[in-house]
Amino acid sequence: MSDSGMEEEEAPDLICELENVNGLVDALTAVRWKRQQDAVLELSEHGIVLIVEESGCLQAKVYLKRELFIRYDYKARGRPRFGLSLGYFVDCLNAFSLPGQSSVIQIQYPGPDMQLLLKSVDSLDASICAEIRTRIPDTIAWNYNFEPAGANPLTFTVKSAALKEAIEDLEWPGSSIEIILEPDPPSVTLRAEGHGDLQIDFMYYVNSELLVAFQCDHRTSFKYKYKFLRATTSNMPSTVIKENRGSKLSIGRGGMLKVQHLVSISKPSVSHTYVDAVGYQQPGRIAHIEFFVKPEETED
Amino acid sequence: MKFKAFLTDNGVNLLEKRFLPALEKTGKSCHLYLTRDHALFLHNLLNGDGVHSVAQFRKEALFHDYRISSNNDDRIAFALDLSLLLRALRSAVAVASEYSASAATRLEIKLVKKLSPNSTQSMPFLTLETRGYKSAVIQDIPISKPLSRAQVTELQSALESAQELPPTLVQVPDLNQLLNLVDRMKQVGDVVNLFISRHGDLSVQVSTTVISLGAEFRRLVVIGEQTNAPSEDQNLSAQTRSSRSISRGDGQSVQVSVKHFAKSLQCHLARPDCAFYGIAPQGSCLTVIFQFFIPGSRETDKSISLHCRLPVLDPGSG
Numbered sequence: 001m002s003d004s005g006m007e008e009e010e011a012p013d014l015i016c017e018l019e020n021v022n023g024l025v026d027a028l029t030a031v032r033w034k035r036q037q038d039a040v041l042e043l044s045e046h047g048i049v050l051i052v053e054e055s056g057c058l059q060a061k062v063y064l065k066r067e068l069f070i071r072y073d074y075k076a077r078g079r080p081r082f083g084l085s086l087g088y089f090v091d092c093l094n095a096f097s098l099p100g101q102s103s104v105i106q107i108q109y110p111g112p113d114m115q116l117l118l119k120s121v122d123s124l125d126a127s128i129c130a131e132i133r134t135r136i137p138d139t140i141a142w143n144y145n146f147e148p149a150g151a152n153p154l155t156f157t158v159k160s161a162a163l164k165e166a167i168e169d170l171e172w173p174g175s176s177i178e179i180i181l182e183p184d185p186p187s188v189t190l191r192a193e194g195h196g197d198l199q200i201d202f203m204y205y206v207n208s209e210l211l212v213a214f215q216c217d218h219r220t221s222f223k224y225k226y227k228f229l230r231a232t233t234s235n236m237p238s239t240v241i242k243e244n245r246g247s248k249l250s251i252g253r254g255g256m257l258k259v260q261h262l263v264s265i266s267k268p269s270v271s272h273t274y275v276d277a278v279g280y281q282q283p284g285r286i287a288h289i290e291f292f293v294k295p296e297e298t299e300d
Numbered sequence: 301m302k303f304k305a306f307l308t309d310n311g312v313n314l315l316e317k318r319f320l321p322a323l324e325k326t327g328k329s330c331h332l333y334l335t336r337d338h339a340l341f342l343h344n345l346l347n348g349d350g351v352h353s354v355a356q357f358r359k360e361a362l363f364h365d366y367r368i369s370s371n372n373d374d375r376i377a378f379a380l381d382l383s384l385l386l387r388a389l390r391s392a393v394a395v396a397s398e399y400s401a402s403a404a405t406r407l408e409i410k411l412v413k414k415l416s417p418n419s420t421q422s423m424p425f426l427t428l429e430t431r432g433y434k435s436a437v438i439q440d441i442p443i444s445k446p447l448s449r450a451q452v453t454e455l456q457s458a459l460e461s462a463q464e465l466p467p468t469l470v471q472v473p474d475l476n477q478l479l480n481l482v483d484r485m486k487q488v489g490d491v492v493n494l495f496i497s498r499h500g501d502l503s504v505q506v507s508t509t510v511i512s513l514g515a516e517f518r519r520l521v522v523i524g525e526q527t528n529a530p531s532e533d534q535n536l537s538a539q540t541r542s543s544r545s546i547s548r549g550d551g552q553s554v555q556v557s558v559k560h561f562a563k564s565l566q567c568h569l570a571r572p573d574c575a576f577y578g579i580a581p582q583g584s585c586l587t588v589i590f591q592f593f594i595p596g597s598r599e600t601d602k603s604i605s606l607h608c609r610l611p612v613l614d615p616g617s618g
Contacts, residue, residue, distance in 0.1 A: 088488070088511045095484035095513055098477055125520075126473060128481060129538065130513040 013076035014043050015108045016069040017121065021097040023265025024064070024105075026237035027287040028090050030263060031060035033231035039086040040137040041116075043109065045074045052086060056294070058228040059144050063288040068265055070104070080109065082134040084116060092130040096120055103128075110134070144292040147253040154181055154220055155250040156188050157213040158202060160261060161241040163249075164233040166190055166200045170226065173198045176296060177229050180221040181251065186214050192226065212246045222255035222295040232259040232291040239264060255295035263287045301370040301446060303334055304410040311362030312407060314604070316393055318570045319355055320386040325566035326353045326608070331447070332426075333377040333455060334368055341382075345458040346451070351560050351608050352585075354462055355570075358603035363409075372449045375456070376411070379444035380426060388439040392430045395437045406431050414440065462609055466578030466587050470502050471521035475568035475575055478504070481515050482562045488513050491613060492558045494586060495542045496579055497551035498522065499529035503538055506558060514538075523576060552579045555613045556586050564588045564608045572606065586610040 018024060031039075031052050042049045047065040066072040096105045096118065108117040111131060118130040170177055173192035180189040186204035188211060191197070204214040233247075240263055248260040265287050307315075319341070323330060326343050327350065333340040339362055343353040359366045370376050392407055408429040413422040425440040447455065472478060481504075485492060489506040493514075496502055500522045505514030516538040519529075527550050533541050545551030564586075568575070572590035580587055590606040593599060 085510065091484055091487050092511065092513055095481050098480055125518045126515070128513075128515045131507075131511065133510045 011073075011075045012108050012110060013074070013080045014048075015071070015073045015106065016048075016066075017071040017104055017106045018069050018265075019104055020265055021093055021103060021105050023239075023263065023285075023287070025090060025093050025097060026239055027062050027064070027263040027265060027289060028086065028093070030235050030237055030240075030261065030289050031062055031291075032086055032090060032235055035087055037086040038083055039089065040081055040083050041109075041134075043074065043076060043080045047072075050086075054228075054231075057225065058231055058294070059292045060231075061290045063290070064265075065287075068285050068287065071106075081137050082109070082114070082116070083137040084132050084134045088132055089116075092118055092132060095130065096128055144256065144294070146250075146256050146258050146292060149220070149251060149253050150217075152217045153215055153250060154252075155213070155215045155248060156181070156202075156204075156211060157246045157248045158188070159210050159212065160233075160236060160245050160247040162202075162210045163247050164236050164241070166202075167230055167233050169200065170198055171230070172196065175226050176223050177226050178221055178223045179249075179251070179257070180219070181216040182219050183216045186216065187211075188214070213248075220251055222251060222257070224257060224293050224295055228293045229257075232293065236261065237263055257291075257293040257295065259291040259293070261289045263289060301376055302411065303368045303376055304408070305359070305363035305366040305368075307362060307407040307409055308364055311357075312389065312393060314357070314362065316386065316389045319606075320382055320389065322567045322569035322606075323353065323355060324382045324386060325569065326351055326563050328383055329379055329381050331377050331379050331455065332443075333452075333459075334375070336368060336374045339363070340459070342455065342459065345455055345462065349611065351563050351610055352462055353567075353606070353608045354459065355606045356604070361603040370446075372452055375452050377447040377452050377455055378424065378426075379447075380441060384441045385426070388428045388441050392428050392437065392439065395430045395432070398432075411443075412440070416442075462607075464580065465524070465589075466580045467525045468496065468498050469523040469576040469578035469587075469589065470496055470500055470517075471523070472502065472575045472577055473517060473520065475565055475572075478515070479562065479565040479568065481513075482558065482565060485513055486558050486562065490558055491555050492561050493553060493555050494561075494577070494579075495546075495551060495553040496577060497529075497542070497545045498525055498527045499545075499550065500526070501529070501541065501545065501551065502577060503542060504561070524578070552583060554579050554583045554586055556610045557613060560610045561586075564610055567606060567608065570606060580609075583612055585612050 028050065037052055040051045047063065050062040051059065053059045096103055103120050103122050106119045106121045111117040114134055115131040116134055120128040170190060170192045173194045173196045175194060178191045180191065188202040189199060191199040202211040204211050240261060243264060245262050250258045252258060265285055323341055331342040333342055337359055339357045339359060341355040344350040345352055368374050368376065396407060410427050412425050412427045414425055416423045424443050424445060426443050428439045430437045485506040488511055489508045493505045500520040501518055502520055503514060503516035505512060533544060542551060542553065546553060567590055573593040574591040576589045578587045588608045592601045592604045594601045
C-alpha cells in the first residue's frame, strides 16, 4: 500500500481477472490446430484479442471482451502487442482449472521481464503461478481484410455441430473443398473432389433446423484447402455443441471465407460452489472466435 | 524357509483397494520383505535410482495365523511383480465374494516351490489360495529367488538408513490438487524445484527458458524445527521470500525429477490421511511421509506406514 504512489508510473499495462478458466481454455483450444503454434495478443481498453495464423492462408482470432472479466484494469497507452506460444499458454491455463474447484485467475502483462503472468487469487495461502516469456511480434500486419463481396452480403448460419460433422465427412475425398451458395433454391453445398466425390447440401427451406439463416443473391463458389477448412471446426469446444449454437459463415471479396463461432465462457464448471455468484452473472458471457480462410488460387 | 499366513478382510482391503494400486504407480516390481513382525513392500532400496518407497505393515494389519521361519533370523525377502499380485488378489476377492454367501472364506498366502510346466527345476511362487466350502482356487505368482543373507542384510541396512526424518516437515494440503498441477508441469519440463521453509512455506516450480509454472503454499502445518515467518516478508513475492529464507538459513530448496515427484503424489491412491514433505539434511533427498489414522479417529495408526525418498538432481542451496 505504502508504495502505491511510486508504482503509479510503472503500473502494468493490464491486470485482469477471470472466473472461469475452463471457458478460456475452451476458446483458445478452438484455434489450436497444431501443437507448436505462435500467437499474438493484442490488448486494448475493450478487451484482449488473440491471433494465430498459418501459411498466409488461415487466420483465427479470439475476442475476449472486457465484460468477460470480473476485473479489467487497463493502463496502457496505445495497444500493446506481444507474441507467445499458444501451446504453453493453454497448458498453463489448464493447470489453473482444477477439477471440482472454481478458481479465479489473474492475468497480468507485462511482468518485470516482459512476461505474461498468471496467478490464482482464490486464497492467500495457496496459489498457482505461471510466467510465460513473450516476444516481439512480427511487424507484418496480420490483418486479413475481410470486405463484403458486393452490396448484399453472402452469408449463412449453420448449426455448429452440423458444420463440424460435414467437414469431418469431407475428409476422405480430397484436399480441396468447394463451397457453393445458390440463391434458387436457397442452398449451401460443400463439395469435395479427389479420391472420390462427396457433396453435402444444406437446403435452407427444407431443413431450417440445420441452416438457420441464409443470404445470397447470386450463385457463388470458391474452393478452399481441406486442412484449413478443417482447422476452423476441428477443435470446436464441446460446450458449443452442447449449447446447440450456430456458426456463421460469410464469403467476402475475392472469396475470403469468414467462420464465426460463439463460445460461452462464464459458466462456472461447478455450480454449487457458486450459488451466490450466479445471481449477478450475466446469463451468457460469450467469446467470439473468427477464422479467415483464403480461397485456393483459381486458374482463370 | 517357510512363510504361511491368512489375509484378514482388512488386510485384503488395504492391499487391494489402496496400497497395491498406489505402489504399482511407483514401480511395477518391488521387494516384499517379511520379518517376524512386519511385512514391507520396498521399491528401489537396493539399486540407487528411482523413488525409494517403503510401505510397512505390522503383521496384524494384514494377516492372522502368521508363520514365518528362515535360518536368517526368520527374515525372507524376494522380488515380485505388483501387478500380478494385485490381479491375483482381485480375482481371489471375486471368488471369495461368490462363496461368502454360505460361509466365511479363508484367503491363505504362502511361499511354495513348484515345478513350472517347461522346466525341470522347481521355481519359487507366492501362492494365494481361496478356500470355500467345497472348492479352492489356487493362484501362483512367480517371484524371484529369495534374496541371499547378504542381500537381506543390505536391504535391512538400506531400510534403517531410510528411516531418518528430515528436520522440518510441512503438511501438504491437497494431494489431488497438487497432482493435477504436476501433470501439467510434466508438459513444461523435467525438473521441479522444491522449496520448503521452517515457517510452513512450500513451493514447487518447473521452469524453462520460456515458461515457468508452479504453486506456492503458505502457513502450512510444520512438524519439527520451525520458526515464525518474519513479518517484513509478508508482502513479498514468493521468489523473493524463498531466496531470503534460503539466505537466512530457515529454508531449503532441492531439484527433483518431475516424474518422481508425480509418483510420490500417486501415493494418494493409498488414501493417506495426511502427507508431509521434507528435505533431508544437506539436501540429500526429498522425503515424503504419509500418515494414516485409525479409522474414525485422529490418532495415527502405527501399524501402517508409508514413505518415499526422491533422489535429488541437484543438492540445491541452503
